[in-house]
Amino acid sequence: MQQHNVLILDFGSQYTQLIARRVRELNIYCEIHPYNKIPESLENFKAVILSGSPNSVRGELVLHPDLSAIKGKKPLLAVCYGAQYLAHFSGGKVAESNTREYGRANLSYIKTSENFFRNIVEGSQVWMSHSDTIKELPTNAVLLASTTDVENAAYKIEGEDTFGIQFHPEVYHSTDGKQLLANFLVDIAKVEQNWTPDSFVDSTVAAIQEKVGNDKVVLGLSGGVDSSVAAVLLHKAIGKNLYCIFVNNGLLRKNEFESVLNQYQGMGLNVKGVDASDRFLSALKDLSDPELKRKAIGNAFIEVFDDEAHQIKDVKWLAQGTIYPDVIESVSVNGGPSATIKSHHNVGGLPDFMKLKIVEPLRMIFKDEVRRVGASLGIDKELLGRHPFPGPGLAIRILGDITPEKVRILQEVDAIFINGLKEDGLYDKVWQAGAMLLPVNSVGVMGDERTYEKVVALRAVESTDGMTADWVDLPYKFLQKTSNKIINQVKGVNRVVYDISSKPPATIEWE
Numbered sequence: 001m002q003q004h005n006v007l008i009l010d011f012g013s014q015y016t017q018l019i020a021r022r023v024r025e026l027n028i029y030c031e032i033h034p035y036n037k038i039p040e041s042l043e044n045f046k047a048v049i050l051s052g053s054p055n056s057v058r059g060e061l062v063l064h065p066d067l068s069a070i071k072g073k074k075p076l077l078a079v080c081y082g083a084q085y086l087a088h089f090s091g092g093k094v095a096e097s098n099t100r101e102y103g104r105a106n107l108s109y110i111k112t113s114e115n116f117f118r119n120i121v122e123g124s125q126v127w128m129s130h131s132d133t134i135k136e137l138p139t140n141a142v143l144l145a146s147t148t149d150v151e152n153a154a155y156k157i158e159g160e161d162t163f164g165i166q167f168h169p170e171v172y173h174s175t176d177g178k179q180l181l182a183n184f185l186v187d188i189a190k191v192e193q194n195w196t197p198d199s200f201v202d203s204t205v206a207a208i209q210e211k212v213g214n215d216k217v218v219l220g221l222s223g224g225v226d227s228s229v230a231a232v233l234l235h236k237a238i239g240k241n242l243y244c245i246f247v248n249n250g251l252l253r254k255n256e257f258e259s260v261l262n263q264y265q266g267m268g269l270n271v272k273g274v275d276a277s278d279r280f281l282s283a284l285k286d287l288s289d290p291e292l293k294r295k296a297i298g299n300a301f302i303e304v305f306d307d308e309a310h311q312i313k314d315v316k317w318l319a320q321g322t323i324y325p326d327v328i329e330s331v332s333v334n335g336g337p338s339a340t341i342k343s344h345h346n347v348g349g350l351p352d353f354m355k356l357k358i359v360e361p362l363r364m365i366f367k368d369e370v371r372r373v374g375a376s377l378g379i380d381k382e383l384l385g386r387h388p389f390p391g392p393g394l395a396i397r398i399l400g401d402i403t404p405e406k407v408r409i410l411q412e413v414d415a416i417f418i419n420g421l422k423e424d425g426l427y428d429k430v431w432q433a434g435a436m437l438l439p440v441n442s443v444g445v446m447g448d449e450r451t452y453e454k455v456v457a458l459r460a461v462e463s464t465d466g467m468t469a470d471w472v473d474l475p476y477k478f479l480q481k482t483s484n485k486i487i488n489q490v491k492g493v494n495r496v497v498y499d500i501s502s503k504p505p506a507t508i509e510w511e
Helices: 016-025 081-088 177-188 197-212 225-241 256-266 277-284 290-309 324-329 367-376 404-423 476-489
Strands: 006-010 030-034 047-050 076-079 093-096 102-110 125-129 132-136 141-147 154-157 162-165 216-221 242-248 271-275 315-319 357-359 432-446 449-462 493-498
Touching: 006 016, 016 030, 016 177, 016 324, 047 081, 076 081, 081 093, 081 132, 081 154, 081 162, 141 162, 197 225, 197 357, 197 367, 216 225, 216 290, 225 242, 225 315, 225 367, 242 256, 242 290, 256 271, 271 290, 277 290, 404 432, 404 449, 404 476, 432 493, 449 476, 476 493
Parallel strands: 006 030, 006 047, 047 076, 076 162, 216 242, 216 315, 242 271, 315 357, 449 493
Antiparallel strands: 093 132, 102 125, 102 141, 141 154, 154 162, 432 449
């Protein structure tokens, strides 16, 4: 059981996950809960943070948290909407802003006698993102900071460790945001900075041993970072009682099934490789719709996995590599399922007919933390640095229907692209890269012959979490060399294009 040091109440802000990540960077454990799903017991929470929100405290859809057990009783930091909420419903006044209050701003006044602004000076840049503004502070509040356009940028309730700020310390553009969070959490709330990869490993291994005991656990490995780290954690806790299944769906990268299987076996994992390529390709026959392809792959995986799991006598647990963003995104601000979750998300486990209990050792940590935990466990750097790869594999990088020939073409193209990035020292500078096979034929000339062959698109993006991404400005010489190799070496392709779209409005994958 992790120690619940900081509670973050989510009001639907796009930045809520960033708050959690900044807090974790301070080696402080925190959890995000919907504003209307406050844990019954707050004993282990040493501080509370209220997030921003797209809603207005002046509107009909105002979000009302029950702060009776928090305000005045625990250190409380209210950010943006949170600060407006405390003001609006505690004797202050919030009104629509007359001036633009979005983007960079600078603190023009700071009450330096307060520990809250320790080591932060006037002129410090902060990030604003709101359409309402606090016109009058709540009862018993004192002003702590202002900007040129926002008089009440920060305040404190006298007699309480309750603070409100109109800006967002969690975003990159608030240059002293991390310092401010440290001031509040460490200096004022006295939260211990004991959240480290090593402490996570120790506590998680102990929790798995207590929860699972001598039972057998089955885990589906994907070759990705999350399932790999989950497997090593479980192996550390229960050893050979962990049964790993690595399924080849025929849609992996070129030679990936064999190389990754060997890597897993070399790590000492109890793993079985299952080549079910024909089964998946049969399930995908004549399907072009992306969602139907996802569902066909998901159903085929369940069938294969179920067949293999039933061969393990007395298995009682299903392990998954679910990570914290999956959990957060699967619960909306109102506690219901999010409309944005794709059908291949694994939150919630496999269908009931498997009748297995779920164990998810990574469900409370972010992707960057997964990699740090993996490093703490001694997992190979190459595996930990592997780019994210979609669950449905190359099926959603082949636009339109899937055939063995199309899979062959894309595997060859992808291998040239990815190996080229590694050879030129570009792989680790890219968050995710891959190739798309387009449902387009183009005219070309090879030798004295006219060709009419496939078009492929190369995609490389930089990101931190996949929620937003920008295309990578790869060197022209690299793109030229890669294009020449693909066209000369991959039969069936005569044109290569490079995708220079950001997310949003585009997505990282094409389907």
